[in-house]
Amino acid sequence: MLDNVLIIKLGGALIENDEALTALYEGLTSYLKDHKRPIVLVHGGGCLVDDLLKGLGMKSEKKNGLRVTPFDQIPYITGALAGTANKLMLAKAKSMGVDAVGLCLTDGSITKVTQLNEELGAVGSATIGSPKLLEVLLEAGYMPTISSIGITDDGKLMNVNADQAAVALAISLKADLALLSDVDGILDKNGNLITTMTEKHAADLIADGTITGGMEVKVKAALKAAKALNKPLSVASWRYPDKINALLSGEAIGTRVLPE
Numbered sequence: 001m002l003d004n005v006l007i008i009k010l011g012g013a014l015i016e017n018d019e020a021l022t023a024l025y026e027g028l029t030s031y032l033k034d035h036k037r038p039i040v041l042v043h044g045g046g047c048l049v050d051d052l053l054k055g056l057g058m059k060s061e062k063k064n065g066l067r068v069t070p071f072d073q074i075p076y077i078t079g080a081l082a083g084t085a086n087k088l089m090l091a092k093a094k095s096m097g098v099d100a101v102g103l104c105l106t107d108g109s110i111t112k113v114t115q116l117n118e119e120l121g122a123v124g125s126a127t128i129g130s131p132k133l134l135e136v137l138l139e140a141g142y143m144p145t146i147s148s149i150g151i152t153d154d155g156k157l158m159n160v161n162a163d164q165a166a167v168a169l170a171i172s173l174k175a176d177l178a179l180l181s182d183v184d185g186i187l188d189k190n191g192n193l194i195t196t197m198t199e200k201h202a203a204d205l206i207a208d209g210t211i212t213g214g215m216e217v218k219v220k221a222a223l224k225a226a227k228a229l230n231k232p233l234s235v236a237s238w239r240y241p242d243k244i245n246a247l248l249s250g251e252a253i254g255t256r257v258l259p260e
């Protein structure tokens with residue numbers, strides 16, 4: 001098992017923000033010049049899916065933060081996430097001199113994906129798989145860049161929430177994990193950053209409507225990872241390049257989600 005892997009999950013809005021995406025890769029390349037640390041990127045792209053479905057005149061709704069994915073929409077959603085979003089990440093990596101390899105969640109069986117339930121349609125749940133392919137790529141110096149599309153054992157395309165996907169990979173690789181989004185971390189009712197989060201506190205904030213939608217999914221996924229790995233992880237912003245450096249050096253940024 002490869003030691004000290006860091007998985008960084010990037011929310012989809014980053015892909016539409018060229019300045020922040022450039023700053024992220026600058027941060028990664030300058031850190032990797034002086035340090036040897038295996039880094040895996042997992043990305044979302046929910047905003048690209050929204051734009052595509054709207055452009056196609058298709059309706060889209062979310063239930064508890066997860067997109068209802070009719071089977072007739074999954075080819076388009078696959079195009080947006082495993083296609084456009086993944087290849088825009090690889091294009092930026094290429095232009096910054098980073099040797100990246102684009103993957104989906106079931107390439108090399110890096111996770112196992114099953115259908116979550118009938119109600120959500122082609123929405124998948126990712127569980128731990130084989131770390132082998134990622135270890136081979138990381139040892140050879142590539143930066144795996146993984147979309148949240150997966151394939152079931154009987155060959156059906158599935159749309160997996162990217163935070164949940166990153167958690168399954170982190171547990172598989174026993175990696176450190178950071179979930180980076182378009183907000184500074186988990187915010188309280190007044191919009192102030194909460195610096196640490198426990199399961200009990202999160203349950204209270206979900207119950208009183210302070211944590212909703214995509215953040216509810218993210219916090220639950222983060223708590224699952226913190227518990228399974230028995231270590232805290234960061235829910236933070238991708239907006240500040242200096243904080244990315246701090247994160248790479250192992251400092252706490254944003255909200256620390258604790259394994260309790």
Ligand SMILES: Nc1ncnc2c1ncn2[C@@H]1O[C@H](COP(=O)(O)OP(=O)(O)O)[C@@H](O)[C@H]1O
Binds near residue numbers: 010045185212214215
């Ligand atoms: N308590 C909260 N703190 C921060 N963000 C929250 C909270 N509750 C809901 N949100 C929403 O969750 C969003 C982040 O989740 P999501 O859109 O899924 O992000 P990403 O695409 O980066 O994974 C924020 O932009 C914000 O609108």
Ligand SMILES: CC(=O)N[C@@H](CCC(=O)OP(=O)(O)O)C(=O)O
Binds near residue numbers: 159
């Ligand atoms: C099932 C489900 O909700 N899938 C997500 C996958 C993309 C994602 O998670 O993107 P962000 O990280 O940018 O939110 C979706 O269709 O939006």
